[in-house]
Amino acid sequence: MDSRPSTLQAARCGHCHGYSYPANVPGCRHCGAPAEALDAVDCMGPVPLRNVITVHAPLAPGLAVPAIIGEVELCPGLVEEVRIDAENETAVPPGTPVRPVWIDDENGGGWIFRAASAEAVPLQENV
DSSP, X not given: OOOSOSXXXXXXXXXXXXXXXXXXXXXXXXXXXXXXXXXXXXXXOOEEEEEEEEEOSOOSTTOOSSEEEEEEEEETTEEEEEEEESSSGGGSOTTOEEEEEEEOOTTSOEXXXXXXXXXXXXXXXXX
16 A cells, blocks of 8 residues: 655644644644644645755755755745755745655655646656
8 A cells, every 4th residue: 555645734723723844743833732623734835935055964864965955835834944856956046836746765755845847857866
């Protein structure tokens, strides 16, 4: 059975209407409401890329470097740092619409973001 997620999701609080990530958080990061007060919402974009940078140090386990990291607003007020799949950061300047895509890898897989116009382009592997 395929266990990979089909949709990137966040959690929306039924009390304060704030958003938290990931969707399975133990409670609202804004008001502290318990997980039972949260509803999963889809975050499939496209969303504008706010900032982008190339990092040359492995900031997280399994992160191949150099890596392009961007900042996106998944939901109103929910800004996250995400991995960007692009040849280089000049190919995805701030304002570029990006969309999440699940990739399988040796660490179990994860979400990357690609320029919305480049969704059909295969993942650029770091060599």
